[in-house]
Amino acid sequence: MKNAIDNLIEKIKEKNNPTVIGLDPRYDMIPNCIKNKYGQDLKGVADAIIEFNKDLIDAVYDIIPAVKPQIAFYEMFGVEGIRAFEETCKYAKSKDLVVIADMKRGDIGTTAEAYSNAAIGRTTIGEEFQKIFDVEFVTVNPYLGTDGIKPFVEDCKKYGKGIFVLVKTSNKSSGELQDLETKDGEKIYEKVAKLVNEWGKDLIGENGYSSISAVVGATYPEQLKELREKMPHSYFLIPGYGAQGGKAADIVLGFDENGIRRNSKCIKKLNMCI
Amino acid sequence: MKNAIDNLIEKIKEKNNPTVIGLDPRYDMIPNCIKNKYGQDLKGVADAIIEFNKDLIDAVYDIIPAVKPQIAFYEMFGVEGIRAFEETCKYAKSKDLVVIADMKRGDIGTTAEAYSNAAIGRTTIGEEFQKIFDVEFVTVNPYLGTDGIKPFVEDCKKYGKGIFVLVKTSNKSSGELQDLETKDGEKIYEKVAKLVNEWGKDLIGENGYSSISAVVGATYPEQLKELREKMPHSYFLIPGYGAQGGKAADIVLGFDENGIRRNSKCIKKLNMCI
Numbered sequence: 049m050k051n052a053i054d055n056l057i058e059k060i061k062e063k064n065n066p067t068v069i070g071l072d073p074r075y076d077m078i079p080n081c082i083k084n085k086y087g088q089d090l091k092g093v094a095d096a097i098i099e100f101n102k103d104l105i106d107a108v109y110d111i112i113p114a115v116k117p118q119i120a121f122y123e124m125f126g127v128e129g130i131r132a133f134e135e136t137c138k139y140a141k142s143k144d145l146v147v148i149a150d151m152k153r154g155d156i157g158t159t160a161e162a163y164s165n166a167a168i169g170r171t172t173i174g175e176e177f178q179k180i181f182d183v184e185f186v187t188v189n190p191y192l193g194t195d196g197i198k199p200f201v202e203d204c205k206k207y208g209k210g211i212f213v214l215v216k217t218s219n220k221s222s223g224e225l226q227d228l229e230t231k232d233g234e235k236i237y238e239k240v241a242k243l244v245n246e247w248g249k250d251l252i253g254e255n256g257y258s259s260i261s262a263v264v265g266a267t268y269p270e271q272l273k274e275l276r277e278k279m280p281h282s283y284f285l286i287p288g289y290g291a292q293g294g295k296a297a298d299i300v301l302g303f304d305e306n307g308i309r310r311n312s313k314c315i316k317k318l319n320m321c322i
Numbered sequence: 323m324k325n326a327i328d329n330l331i332e333k334i335k336e337k338n339n340p341t342v343i344g345l346d347p348r349y350d351m352i353p354n355c356i357k358n359k360y361g362q363d364l365k366g367v368a369d370a371i372i373e374f375n376k377d378l379i380d381a382v383y384d385i386i387p388a389v390k391p392q393i394a395f396y397e398m399f400g401v402e403g404i405r406a407f408e409e410t411c412k413y414a415k416s417k418d419l420v421v422i423a424d425m426k427r428g429d430i431g432t433t434a435e436a437y438s439n440a441a442i443g444r445t446t447i448g449e450e451f452q453k454i455f456d457v458e459f460v461t462v463n464p465y466l467g468t469d470g471i472k473p474f475v476e477d478c479k480k481y482g483k484g485i486f487v488l489v490k491t492s493n494k495s496s497g498e499l500q501d502l503e504t505k506d507g508e509k510i511y512e513k514v515a516k517l518v519n520e521w522g523k524d525l526i527g528e529n530g531y532s533s534i535s536a537v538v539g540a541t542y543p544e545q546l547k548e549l550r551e552k553m554p555h556s557y558f559l560i561p562g563y564g565a566q567g568g569k570a571a572d573i574v575l576g577f578d579e580n581g582i583r584r585n586s587k588c589i590k591k592l593n594m595c596i
Contacts, residue, residue: 072433075447088448120429120436124445126454130404152429154463155394156493156566159346162394171398173349174362180400189428191465191488193495214465219430221467228513231503236510239502292430 051253052184052210053261053283056146059113066303068148068285069108071117071136073097075125094128101136105143114146116285137181147183148285152214154189154196161199168200168209185210187263187285190240194247201247201260210259213247215240215275218265218288237271241279248281257283264302266294273301280304325527326458326484327535327557330420333387340577342422342559343382345391345410347371349399368402375410379417388420388458390559411455421457422559426488428463428470435473442474442483459484461537461559464514468521475521475534484533487521489514489549492539492562511545515553522555531557538576540568547575 060066075083075093078100085099086092105115117140122133140147153163167186170177188200188211200211216226216237226237241262248260258281264272266288276284284302288294334340349357349367352374359373360366379389391414396407414421427437441460444451462474462485474485490500490511500511515536522534532555538546540562550558558576562568 088450090447090452093447118429118433118436120427120433120440124436124440124454126440126445126452127401127405127408129440131401134401152463153394153426154428154465155392155426156491159392159394162392162398165398166394166400166403171400173364173367176362178364178400180398189426189463189465191428191463191499192491192493193498193500195493195495217430217466219466219469221469224467224517225465225510225513226467228510229505231505236499236502239499243498 049253050208051251051257051259052204052208053257053259054253054255055184055208056113056210056283057255057257059144059146063111063113065112067112068114068116069104069112070150070287071101071104071115071140072121073100073132074121090125090128093125094132097122097125097129097132098135098139101132102139105136105140105145109140109143109145112145114148115140116148116150118150134181137183141182146185148185148187148212149181149183150187152187152189154192156192157195157199160192160196164200164203168207168211169203170207183209185212187212187214189214190243194243197243197247197260201251204251204259208259210261212261212263212283212285213240213244215244215262215279216264216268216271218267218292218294222265222268237275238278241275241282244282245279252281257281261285263287265292266299266302267292269294269298269301272299276302276304323527324482325525325531325533326478326482327531327533328527328529329458329482330387330484330557331529331531333418333420337385337387339386341386342388342390343378343386344424344561345375345378345389345414346395347374347406348395364399364402367399368406371396371399371403371406372409372413375406376413379410379414379419383414383417383419386419388422389414390422390424392424408455411457415456420459422459422461422486423455423457424461426461426463428466430466431469431473434466434470438474438477442485443477443481457483459486461486461488463488464517468517471517471521471534475525478525478533482533484535486535486537486557486559487514487518489518489536489553490538490542490545492541492566492568496539496542511549512552515549515556518556519553526555531555535559537561539566540573540576541566543572543575546573550576 086095122129165171166180248258251259261283266286360369396403440454522532525533535557540560
């Protein structure tokens with residue numbers, strides 16, 4: 049059966065491009081020609097962000113498969129910021145882009161359920177339900193273990209959505225916990241990789257990838273290569289390319305060809321990277 | 323110098339009660355006499371939640387020191403839900419309660435900065451700044467290591483705020499990662515405890531506690547006891563009491579007396595528990 053990753057792969061093939069554009073708006077970097085139309089209050093900022101994001105989406109939607117808005121850069125403007133986030137997701141979807149909400153949510157069962165409802169599921173009100181952000185993918189944090197992830201997995205099953213679980217992140221200090229070696233010789237990020245394989249084993253789609261997939265930073269090419277081998281059914285979201293220092297040669301190691309042959313020389317069907 | 327924990331301790335003494343009430347609204351459990359006043363749409367739900375929370379706060383503000391709204395239960399209602407979250411925090415503060423925003427945020431440096439701005443810091447717009455949620459404390463996730471925590475620590479310094487870092491969570495599967503033993507015999511949650519001690523060492527207040535403190539679940543009394551010893555300068559936020567199965571006898575182990583004597587027999591000045 050087709051899953052969320054299959055839809056993403058279709059879009060990547062169609063555009064012949066595995067790049068995801070981050071939508072992490074910085075108000076002070078939005079051009080004045082947009083900013084000057086709106087007030088310098090929270091509502092004005094949100095309106096400026098929406099216009100800027102729409103312009104950006106208009107400029108790129110025909111060459112990229114997906115966008116990744118980072119909710120922190122919206123939340124910092126409160127209620128109005130969340131409005132801008134919602135509008136941005138909606139507009140990107142109207143342009144047939146896959147939306148990956150970068151929210152890195154992680155909490156205990158019932159709370160994870162509420163987060164999942166917001167991002168990829170449904171919110172029930174009486175007998176009715178409402179879609180909230182209704183994106184195709186959301187990023188999640190594994191620190192609380194299986195019962196913090198399960199509600200997301202359930203919604204992935206029910207609604208054909210997907211998640212990217214943080215396995216190895218792109219930041220400098222990611223190794224402080226993620227690289228710690230356990231008694232049996234495996235590192236924490238390898239333990240998480242195994243959990244991700246386990247969580248996703250019933251959700252493998254037509255292309256051989258599970259909709260429960262992984263975030264692996266471009267800034268750690270060695271781990272990227274190693275994890276590519278250990279997670280054959282995981283699609284990789286690879287942050288860190290560009291401003292954070294990851295280069296094309298680094299991220300090649302996280303790609304495979306067609307989900308079957310895994311070497312870095314021949315890239316025909318690409319895993320997604322940002 | 324007085325820090326956020328000193329202010330919390332003052333309120334705990336004043337009310338003679340270390341209990342924090344969670345504000346995790348479930349729409350279907352709000353009484354009809356409130357729900358029927360409003361529409362069954364997102365705005366109506368948010369208004370019902372606000373009224374319910376205000377009633378609850380009115381009923382308890384004179385006997386408890388603090389409230390802990392869990393943002394997931396607001397986010398699931400989208401923009402309107404976040405409005406309810408903001409209003410709830412504002413109202414609780416107007417009643418002189420300490421607000422602990424349960425957000426479990428964790429991301430790389432610049433993104434963590436944006437989250438911190440929203441929760442405990444300031445959001446800059448041009449030459450001006452805005453306070454967004456402006457709560458006293460926020461919960462954070464340590465999986466990304468130091469550079470995901472530092473921006474929060476900076477805001478704690480600047481604005482006299484505090485954070486509670488997830489060390490050992492209260493859910494069933496928390497052990498899958500948190501209890502893994504590393505090569506040197508220490509468990510992951512102990513490694514996190516050490517990091518928390520390190521992050522908070524310059525922010526110790528008049529009562530001997532750092533404003534960089536810890537979440538330790540009531541459902542794991544053994545770890546609670548052990549961590550109480552290992553984190554003498556950490557105030558503990560202890561979830562899991564009540565619905566999750568933690569009992570009074572379990573949480574006693576997480577308390578100390580006056581931050582100096584640490585045994586479970588004599589509790590005069592209590593660490594906070596929920």
